[in-house]
Amino acid sequence: MTEFELWSTVVIFGPLLASVVALSARPALLRAGLVLGSLSTLVGSAGLWRAVALYGPGRHPLGGWGQPLGIELWIDGFGVAMLAVTALVGALTSLYANSYFGDLSELSVRDSPAGRGARFFAPLWLLLWTALNGIYLSADLFNLYVTLEILGLSAAAIVTLAVSRQATVAGMRYLLVSLIGSLLYLLGVALLYVQYGTLSLEGLAAIGPSGPIPAIALAAMTVGMAAKTALFPFHAWLPPAHAGAPAPGSAILSALVVKGSFFILVRLWFSVYGGGSPEGLILLGVLGSGAILWGSILALRQVSLKRLIAYSTVAQLGYLFVMFPLLIPEPRLWNADAWTGGLLLAISHALAKAAMFLAAGNMSYAVAEDRLTSISGVAHRLPMSFFAFGVGGLSLAGLPPSAGFVGKWLLLRSAFETAHWTWIAVIAVGGLLTIAYVLKVLRYALDRDEAPEDFRPVPRRMEWAAALLALAAMALGVRALELVELLLVGGPFPW
Amino acid sequence: MESTLTTLVGLAWGVPLALCLLWAFPSGHRLGERLVPWSALPALLLALLSGGAEGSEPGLALPMLFTGAEFSLDPLGRAFLLFTALLWLAGGWFAAAYHRTDPRSGAFFLFFALTMAGNLGLVLAADLLTFYLFFALMTFAAYGLVAHARDRPARRAGRIYIVMAVLGELALLSGLLSLGVALGGVPTFGVEIEGSWRLLEGGDASGLPILATGLLLAIGLGVKAGIVPLHLWLPLAHPVAPTAASALLSGAMIKAGLLGWVRVLPEETALPVLALGFLGMGVFTAFYGVLMGVAQDDPKTVLAYSSVSQMGYMAIGVALLVGDPALAPLALAAIALYAMHHGLAKGALFLSVGLADRAPLAAGSTEDAWRYRILAGAALPAIALAGLPLTSGGLAKNALKDGLGELGGVHYAVVDPLLLVAAFGTTLLMVRFLVTLERRRRDSLAEAGPEGIDGSGFGGLLLPWAGLVGIGLVGAAWMGIYTPVAEDTALPGLLDGWLAGLAPVLLGGLAGFTVLRRGEWLGSFRSVRIPAGDLLRPIEWAIQRIHRPDQEAVIDGLAAAGGRGIGWIGRLFGPALRLADHDLKSARGGPLAVLVFGLALALVVLLLR
Amino acid sequence: MNPVDLYMLAGIVITLIALYAALTRAHLFWKVLAINLMGTGVFLILLAAPSRRTPEIADPLPQAMVLTGIVVAVAATALALGIALRVIARSGLPFLPDGDEEDQGSGGSAGEASR
């Protein structure tokens, strides 16, 4: 058994097993499931990182059954990097969730809405984790569909765990968008299969799809994935869903779930279609720019803390699409800075956004409200959460030292190298808008006039989880060398 | 011996400066007040002990200090140091007695010590920046002396003083910069300064044009020297300053401007235009001071205008210096003589005003014995100032005339007769002074009323005054020794041109006493008075008329305009923001379908291109 | 036009119509039904695929995919119906509310908070 086979098995079946364990209603087993899921993904992704760094991209036919009939895993730098970030964010969020739902599960109020959240969060989240890991390692289009579908279903279910009417409605809408998106994707898969008779990413890449049917297929898949990634103008479902979910759920949805469909888009456009067409990439970049500006403006106008962060997700996802036109400035030529910069931004967003949602969760946990005005003075009561939120905001805004800064530097560099002047302005302005809305939160938190009266103590572990995530985002800004090298293993065209 | 002198060069300015540190301690100022009056002793000692021979000048180099400070005592410096130290000693003692009961004496002596350190230091300074350093120290510390009274006139005088001082400093600094850059560093006086001037003259240095440099230096130092029209602060500052401070301002400090001219202006490079300016302004100042002075009522203002007038004479000396390299030795001698003479005489005169205020009178007594003693004592330096032969003034004036004679030409023909007239005017001014002094004595007596004036501590006032009068009286005898005389020049004899000296004094005295003392027939003409500070009134009036917009209002206006602009831009975004409030959440059904299909179609089209 | 192409065409038409319905129909059950129908359309395309490319060889892969797809669709439908029932229970209507109504309290005062 090679290292690839061993660790990819661990990374996929660990959380799957854990989710089964966590289905039990016993708090101890719930906790055991979270620990098992976290440990297996952490260890597994570390092992895969080592393997990829040592041997380059690898593959693993599950159970020895290769393509076309069996399921094959493909392990390259991009996937492993996403896997590792997911593991880190997931582990810390699990730690957080354990405390967040902890006091409820002790009560064993199984039938109350709150108790349902405590009961079902862990198994759903572990299932979602499995799906995400599956996406990052899939080597064929249909396998991607299945994992994507599991991802969407479990994510929508997590949203509806929250008790409010708004959350239920948001979950419903999310589920519908997710299903439509997946089916659009499946439509594209079907069309490609009709044309080429293969579903293997590698095989399709070797053929080099072109012509009307692959074009329609890519268009369908792109629209589907764009809807699931909440690319402007399909972002409307995201803020209520992400803001409505329970705090750890919001962190997972915003930080990780949207990255799943984004990952598929990158695989499709670059690994399979070799860049598609420059104009198509520019269209995606324009939509990304629109997302940056629109999302930021909307974030600025929110009065609810979590909604502000959710809109910030809309804006930050825009950056990931600005990468598209920069990556392939002209056919058959790819810009490494755009690749590493864009993906670093995706990774830093995962870390920072998770930190921010968890910190916001702490704040609203303490004051039992989610309005910006209600958190005034919270900086003095929850300095660590305040710190986490601030550092997370720092990274989002691309201020050093943070992964966001490094990513933005690289992205800007690629824009200069490819003489894409417009994107430079977009990237710079987006950063400023980010600062503006992050500051809006900090300003309320620092406010001294009104001190909150009812202040529920926040468990230390919840504070630490947020702070550690923020620190990770910062640490990546001081040392991104290994991660960048990992991302370059395989690059956008691994075959 | 040599090491003693070197030590003294440091102590001369170091002792007063070090004494200032006493004020940093809670009760240190009490000790300071006792010590400061004596702290000019090392300087006096230095002036007396140093031989003054060429080549063996005591010097002190402190390369770590400032920009590499150098001190030395050349013959000219020795002359200046002598009378400066004498004046500071006398002034210090006088002030110690005068301010015995002053609650603010602590502050007075702090500024006194600082100013003294500056004044003594600048005499000893041997390079450009050290000179400037001590010059600035003296200038700014003297503000504390001028504004000591802290009432409205003192504050006005102080304000005018400091404004002019700052302007002067700036002009001086720019001139110094030009000299400095010519040599690429900080030139020492003498050879290096001459080198700078030669470079400027040659035009191959990066400094300012040579005439501009000279003019800036002349103006910068001219503020201190009180040359018209830079004299504005003098008639205001002298009356309000405490007596000792006035004596030092007029006796010692304004000579710093003169010394500065000699130090920084070239001896070996002729600057004819500048020389002409000095000559013209000097003669004009000599007359102007007299004209303004006779129309004053306060004896100290009269003396201040007299100083202005006398500085005009010394400017003529500087004109000789910069006008012709050949005349430099003679000019130097004349300047040194004149400075010594005027310093001591003017110091004594100012002190006599203080005496007139404080001389005792027994309660109920009507016989004021001190009035005539003071008037008689004050008459001695006054006569010297008028330039009577056999006095130091006569000697100094003769030296100056010799120089002018050497210069010859049209300048001599015009200036020489003018000087005769000016001497006449000076005498008139001195008479005016004695008259106002006598009136002042009467006023103080009237103010004191029947209780009379308590004489305690009067000895402390009398002694320094008498000392200065005495030293000045025999000035003609010893000043020659301390005058720097080059080998090929000689000082004029004591009785040279005695007629030309005597006549204006006698005439002036006569005219003065007739007109001013018994001048009822002049009628209303006598009441013509010029406010102290002459030109200042119109200038102040004009400044007040200048429209000064309220800056903050302007900025606020601009900010408001900017705000309106931003608000206008904001309104442009209004529809977008209104849309933002709804976002695309309500976009469902048809519009959403259009978006989905539209994007897909667009992608297909783009992919197929 | 051979039957295989007919399958293909029918599949595509069904998918698009169903997609349109899913986007535009407001009633939640309509939406769920439309999504199911859309899945069926895609399956039709998949089933037609092998015969179109290589009619002589039987290709097991589409069968496997469609089977998996149906399983996924069943699960998704179940979840969707479950959540839809809860929406109806909470709001009393089988529709998704408009964006404005959805977040009362945030939309209205957005302007005031941004000052």
Next chain:
Amino acid sequence: MVSPIWAWDGLPLAVVLSSFVPGVLIMFLREEQTLLRNTLNMTGALAKVAFVGLMLQGVAAGASYEWAFEILPGLELSLAGDALALLFVTLSAVLWLVTTVYAIGYMEASRSRTRFFAFFSLCVTATTGIAMAGDLFTFVIFYEALTWATYPLVVHNGTPEAIRAGRTYLAYTLGAGAILVVGAVGFEVTAGTVAFAAGGVVDPMAVEAEPIRYFLLFLCLLIGMGVKSAIFPIHGWLPTAMVAPAPVSALLHAVAVVKAGAFGIIRLIHSLFGIEVSWEMGLTTLVAVLASFTIVYASVRALAQTDIKRILAFSTVSQLSYIALGVALLDPLAQVGGLVHLVHQGIMKITLFFCAGIIAQTLGVKTVGAMGGVARRMPLTMAAFTVGALGMIGLPPVAGFISKWYLGLGALGAGAPWVILVLLASSLLNAAYFLPILRTAYFDEPSESWSDPWPHHRLEADWRMVFPAVITAALSLAVGVFAASDWSPLGWALLIVERGAL
């Protein structure tokens, strides 16, 4: 052979960490752990001064320090200790030590001291990082970090006014910071390197080929640096930021933040573009004209202020441009003047801010009009203030004169005599707004409304506030009086220029 202790290459890192580590540790302390917090602060400050001392030894002996850490492939966090860097590092290390003592006294009764001191240390870390940045990338990292680390200090009081000031501060600095980052990336791509090197890294031939591109890059970088250095159109944040507590105004808005900008301009002109290239492109003229205008404009603005801290703020704006002006003139003496003013202005202005803080904190006096009689109540403080004020005017022997003298010499040497006019006008205006303060404090009668009319303790105010002020005043005097010594800032600036390390 035993190498001397100063030969250790990690010294630059040690200097940076000596404030970073205490800063991070303090962040986790509880509010009431005062003793531990102060101990950490003082240990860090003393350690930093010690490390800097070692580096000074080393550089004077001809050593140079380099420490690098790869962040991205080809991009390093590189710290270098050359003579130029040390000029700034020494300034910030020494003043940090002094200000720490001051801040402990000043913040005694304040809330959230933990946060205050944590960010205070972080700011100093960023400043030392800026000083020793070996390349533009590192510079930008620390420069931007300084921006955000200062924000909590500006809004420390938590009043609406403070929060508004904080917003203005960030709007200016981060806005320009974004432009700086764009410029930096553009420079990296265009010039092919981000390294700082004496004499510049730009190829003159490349500039000739693409003059407009280089000009725009310079402009971007200049805006980025200029905002912190408060050059005319982008100076507005500095007076507003004066709502911060006095130690912040003193160290950050007189020294650290604003000097970072000025230092950046030095790096921009000398280490990136090179003075010759900048001059040929006319860039130095641009900087010199902007700086000159700022000098005069800010002085005029200061004239109309009544709040002491605002006067000082506008004076800072004005004085900072001396540095930019000096280094933008093509003459070694002017560059010496600019460099040395970096230090001189810092010491003098921090003294002034210290004193203003003491007076405001002890007596509640904040405006010029209320200064009457303060000199009698607080002789030491006012003596220190006087030294600072006279130095600002440029009177010898206070430090400010030395800068002005060299700037003046350099201006003439560079063939720009109009600069003399600027210097003179500035001196005149400085005198016009500083001397009335002194006059009022020394010669006017005391006001009745002092919050602490007469000291109950022996000293005029808390000794932890008075001593720092006296020390920095003595320093401002000493660096002027002993300017000719090798170890004076002037000596060091001359060494930098002579070694061609600029």
